[in-house]
Amino acid sequence: SVVALNKATGDLLWKSQNDAAAYSSAVPFDAGGARGLAILTAEAAIGLDMKNGAQLWRYGRIANRTANVATPIVHDGHVFVSTDYGTGGALLKLTAAGSAVQAAEVYFNRDMRNHYTTCVLVGDYLYGFSSAILTAMNFMTGKVAWSHRSVGKGNCIYADQRLYCLGEDG
Numbered sequence: 099s100v101v102a103l104n105k106a107t108g109d110l111l112w113k114s115q116n117d118a119a120a121y122s123s124a125v126p127f128d129a130g131g132a133r134g135l136a137i138l139t140a141e142a143a144i145g146l147d148m149k150n151g152a153q154l155w156r157y158g159r160i161a162n163r164t165a166n167v168a169t170p171i172v173h174d175g176h177v178f179v180s181t182d183y184g185t186g187g188a189l190l191k192l193t194a195a196g197s198a199v200q201a202a203e204v205y206f207n208r209d210m211r212n213h214y215t216t217c218v219l220v221g222d223y224l225y226g227f228s229s230a231i232l233t234a235m236n237f238m239t240g241k242v243a244w245s246h247r248s249v250g251k252g253n254c255i256y257a258d259q260r261l262y263c264l265g266e267d268g
Contacts, residue, residue, distance in 0.1 A: 099139045100124065100146060114151030117141040120166035121214075127172045129154075130194020136170040136177045143170060143179040143190070145199055155201035160188050168212035171219050171237075176204065178237065182213035182229050189240060205240040209233065215253040218261070225254050225261055232263060 099115035117139035124135040126148065133148045141161050145154040160166075162183040171178040180187035186208035190201040210217060210228045217226030217235075223243060224235045230251045234243040252265035 100135070100137060100144075100151065102148075102151060112151035114146050115139060115144065115153065117144075122167060122216075123169045125170050125172050125177075127177065127192060129175065129192040129199045132194055132197065132199050134199060136172055136179075138166040138168070138170065138179060138181070140166055143177070143188075143201075145177075145192070145201060154199040155190075155192070157188065157190055157201055157203070159203070159206060160185060165214070167214045168216040171217060171224070173219055173237065176238075177201065178217070178219075178224065180210050180212040180217065180226075182211040184208075184211075186211055187235075187240070189237070204238070207240045209240065209242050210235050213251060218254050218256045220256050220261065225256070225263075227252055227254070 099117040101113045102111040120138050120140045122138040124137040134145045142156050142158040160179045162181045162185040164183045166181045168180050177190045187210035188206040189204040193200045217224040231245050232249045233245040249265035254263040
């Protein structure tokens with residue numbers, strides 16, 4: 099599912115897992131002394147040891163088996179993962195336990211269902227598209243601050259203290 103390559107030579111450093119691939123990017127995280135990568139596969143959100151690809155944690159509730167696209171969001175010892183097709187979003191708290199890392203569910207809800215784009219975290223809030231609904235949701239609690247159906251599906255970015263959102267129809 100996941101491989102690490104030497105950036106200078108392209109040589110294989112390690113490969114890990116047998117899940118079918120998905121579309122998300124790997125994001126680094128630190129949990130105690132462990133440095134890892136959070137990524138969505140077709141079957142789960144997983145945490146892998148950056149040095150050797152060993153599985154640190156696995157969370158299967160988020161996978162929809164159709165298209166797991168959004169990149170995990172790592173912040174303050176937590177990982178937010180989200181998928182659409184009726185699934186939802188989850189916040190996981192990462193805790194070091196010796197050389198292992200545990201990922202405990204803080205919340206799971208259907209209020210932020212990222213289809214093909216990833217939310218952005220600005221301050222305490224995630225901004226993004228829950229399927230076709232532009233949504234602002236508190237990162238730590240999962241409580242929706244507001245939502246609006248006017249844009250349809252789209253993408254949001256954050257730059258220069260502004261949120262820029264573009265719907266499929268412009």
